[in-house]
Amino acid sequence: DIQMTQSPSSLSASVGDRVTITCRASQSISSYLNWYQQKPGKAPKLLIYAASSLQSGVPSRFSGSGSGTDFTLTISSLQPEDFATYYCQQSYSIRAFGQGTKLEIK
Amino acid sequence: QLQLQESGSGLVKPSQTLSLTCAVSGGSISSGGYSWSWIRQPPGKGLEWIGYIYHSGSTYYNPSLKSRVTISVDRSKNQFSLKLSSVTAADTAVYYCARDRGDPTPYFDYWGQGTLVTVSS
Numbered sequence: 001d002i003q004m005t006q007s008p009s010s011l012s013a014s015v016g017d018r019v020t021i022t023c024r025a026s027q028s029i030s031s032y033l034n035w036y037q038q039k040p041g042k043a044p045k046l047l048i049y050a051a052s053s054l055q056s057g058v059p060s061r062f063s064g065s066g067s068g069t070d071f072t073l074t075i076s077s078l079q080p081e082d083f084a085t086y087y088c089q090q091s092y093s094i095r096a097f098g099q100g101t102k103l104e105i106k
Numbered sequence: 107q108l109q110l111q112e113s114g115s116g117l118v119k120p121s122q123t124l125s126l127t128c129a130v131s132g133g134s135i136s137s138g139g140y141s142w143s144w145i146r147q148p149p150g151k152g153l154e155w156i157g158y159i160y161h162s163g164s165t166y167y168n169p170s171l172k173s174r175v176t177i178s179v180d181r182s183k184n185q186f187s188l189k190l191s192s193v194t195a196a197d198t199a200v201y202y203c204a205r206d207r208g209d210p211t212p213y214f215d216y217w218g219q220g221t222l223v224t225v226s227s
Contacts, residue, residue, distance in 0.1 A: 001169060034213040036153075043202055043217035044153065050211045087153055091212035094166050095143065095155040 002026055002090055006098035012106040017078045021101045023071045023088035032092035035064055035073045038100075039084045047086075048073065078103075108132040110203050110218035118197075118225050124190040128203030128218055135184050136161055141206040143214065144177060144188045146199040154199075158206055159186055193225045 003026040013019050023033065031051040036044035046055045048064035051071060061076040075082055083105050088098040114126035128142070135142060143158040157167035159177045167175045171190070179186040190197060200222050204214040 032211045034211075036214070038153075043204075043220055044214070045217075046213060046215055049213040049215075053210075055215070089153075089155075089214070091206075094168070095158070095206075095212075097153040097155060100152045 002029060002093050002096055004088055004090055004096050004098040006086075006088055006101050008101060009099065010102040010104065012104050013078055014106045015078050015080055019075045019078055019103065021073045021086055021088075021103075023066075023073070023098050025069045025071075025090055025092075028068045029090045029092035031067050032090055033064075033066065033071045034089045034091065035062075036087045036089065037082075037084045038087065044087060080105075108205065108216045110205065110216055112201060112203050112218045112221040114221065114223070116221065116223060118193055118223060119227050120194055120225055121192055124188070124193050124197060124223055124225075126188045126201055126203075126221065126223070127185050128187070129183070129185045130205075131184070135179060135186060136181050139208050141208065141212075142177075142179070142186045143204045143206050145202045145204055145214075146197075147202070147220075148196075148199045156188065156190075156201075195225050197223070198225045199223060 005024045033051045035048040038044040052064045085102045109131045111129045118124045141158040141160045144156040159165045174191045176189040200220040202220045203218045205216040207215045
């Protein structure tokens, strides 16, 4: 089974900050990596698919990069609505999620 | 606009079988190129993929749950279902259904709102 590990597990930041979240796969997954945002009481929302493709309607301050085993999600300038929990997910071999990164207001 | 809606029992007794259905509207569940997943989230915890069914009917399950899970599809009703047997309190979670789009690489593009299932006597 492919294990997904995110870091950090939680993060405090301020509006306007640049934030990076990392996701590491236990084996190479090529570019089969997606990122989701989840707010309390809501279903996850797709942000990035295929490691670096921005889902339609998602603000351009979100970007993804990486391939193989190491991936990053970057938010270039945090907005108030970006405080949420972020999950990576691999689709190379069945499916699996990272444990999540909670982004909180500093 | 595709919509998914979960339904089923919100309270299940330990050792019994959890049963949920996901009704799909705004598109056909038989369309090629998609699979249909169940995902769950225990209270205060992260997301766990349970399994999916392809439009062809093939199924794939999380190895940790495989012995207890069955996912099936009812094309006449445009819906798919989850059965999880021998439940315990650890199966208490919000259960989501989602569409898994396969092109260019698979990702979950549409989700249901989620339904809370509590396992308790």
